[in-house]
Amino acid sequence: MNTSIKPQPGILDIEPYKGGESRIQGVGEVVKLSSNENPFGPGEKAREAFLKSAHQLHRYPSGDHAELRRAIAQVHGLDADRIICGAGSDEIISFLCQAYAGPGDEVIHTEHGFSMYRISALAAGATPVEVPERERVVDVGAILEACTERTRLVFIANPANPTGTMIGGNEVARLAAGLPDNVLLVLDGAYAEYVEGFDGGASFAESRENVVMTRTFSKLYGLGGLRIGWGYGPAAVIDVLNRVRGPFNLSQTQIDTATAAVLDREHVEKCRRENNRLRAWLAEALAELGVPSDVSCTNFVLARFASQNEAEACDAYLKTQGLIVRRVAGYKLPNCLRITVGDEASCRRVVHAVAQFKEQSA
Numbered sequence: 510m511n512t513s514i515k516p517q518p519g520i521l522d523i524e525p526y527k528g529g530e531s532r533i534q535g536v537g538e539v540v541k542l543s544s545n546e547n548p549f550g551p552g553e554k555a556r557e558a559f560l561k562s563a564h565q566l567h568r569y570p571s572g573d574h575a576e577l578r579r580a581i582a583q584v585h586g587l588d589a590d591r592i593i594c595g596a597g598s599d600e601i602i603s604f605l606c607q608a609y610a611g612p613g614d615e616v617i618h619t620e621h622g623f624s625m626y627r628i629s630a631l632a633a634g635a636t637p638v639e640v641p642e643r644e645r646v647v648d649v650g651a652i653l654e655a656c657t658e659r660t661r662l663v664f665i666a667n668p669a670n671p672t673g674t675m676i677g678g679n680e681v682a683r684l685a686a687g688l689p690d691n692v693l694l695v696l697d698g699a700y701a702e703y704v705e706g707f708d709g710g711a712s713f714a715e716s717r718e719n720v721v722m723t724r725t726f727s728k729l730y731g732l733g734g735l736r737i738g739w740g741y742g743p744a745a746v747i748d749v750l751n752r753v754r755g756p757f758n759l760s761q762t763q764i765d766t767a768t769a770a771v772l773d774r775e776h777v778e779k780c781r782r783e784n785n786r787l788r789a790w791l792a793e794a795l796a797e798l799g800v801p802s803d804v805s806c807t808n809f810v811l812a813r814f815a816s817q818n819e820a821e822a823c824d825a826y827l828k829t830q831g832l833i834v835r836r837v838a839g840y841k842l843p844n845c846l847r848i849t850v851g852d853e854a855s856c857r858r859v860v861h862a863v864a865q866f867k868e869q870s871a
């Protein structure tokens with residue numbers, strides 16, 4: 510091995526991201542509830558756009574994503590010039606770290622925060638700083654206290670993953686207003702679509718010089734496999750991010766499919782309605798079995814067990830029943846399992862299996 514060839518500092522501290530499992534050894538048919546995917550997938554219009562794009566695969570894509578940005582701007586009432594699109598919101602998160610944080614700089618994320626914040630900060634050579642939450646809810650006071658003269662970025666997801674909780678507009682406003690002048694606040698709105706009437710933080714990104722919002726097509730839009738996300742923020746920040754963005758970071762297939770998806774408001778409504786109905790049912794049924802959860806604002810429920818042992822035993826039992834959920838010990842929630850709200854049959858199967866597990870272990 511050539512020991513003179515070394516990666517940049519920080520890179521070897523990265524624990525590679527682990528996605529939700531999708532297979533169980535020896536079980537043919539599984540129900541995957543480990544990655545917060547929409548059980549309905551994309552709507553018919555998005556599927557049609559996807560297939561149609563196959564005729565143009567020899568062409569380079571549009572490099573400015575104008576059509577997609579226009580559609581997003583129209584639907585959300587935003588300025589298309591202040592939108593940037595990426596290969597998932599993960600890519601926007603990565604651009605932000607690359608552009609605004611480097612060696613010696615600190616990037617704040619919260620105790621149970623999404624792991625890509627830490628990974629992207631380390632990849633940029635910056636130092637991730639973890640701030641405690643209060644009972645699985647982002648603690649604005651703790652974030653403000655943790656800021657130092659080295660802080661450059663603060664990431665919160667609102668609603669958050671894997672807790673499913675969210676903080677109100679007043680708290681977000683207090684955070685944005687209380688940060689030092691040179692700190693950029695990133696509001697990750699991956700689950701914003703599940704909250705009726707919520708703008709995902711757009712109004713803050715619209716009116717404040719220090720706030721960026723990120724969004725994704727991977728959750729409610731059912732397009733996780735295609736990798737499309739976007740960001741919205743001050744013109745100066747979007748200009749910076751566009752300089753580090755590769756010119757063809759999205760294929761025309763991604764652009765066309767996402768454009769059709771965002772314009773199909775009927776599918777959005779249907780998915781939100783069905784998710785929120787089944788989420789309430791699932792949370793209540795689990796609570797009746799002695800497995801409580803915080804009120805979720807997302808498409809998953811963070812089921813809380815009495816102990817790590819019980820959570821792991823339940824996870825193992827669910828696997829024998831072909832049900833894959835997500836262990837979240839890596840998010841400092843060892844006694845919890847994150848269960849994606851699937852279709853009605855999947856939700857019923859989960860509740861049935863947890864009931865059997867409880868009976869057996871009683």
Ligand SMILES: *Cc1c(COP(=O)(O)O)cnc(C)c1O
Pocket residue numbers: 545596597598599600623666669670697699724725726727728733736737738
């Ligand atoms: C799923 C998720 C994302 C979305 O990532 P993509 O790269 O857009 O698929 C971003 N943030 C959080 C908190 C998530 O849970």
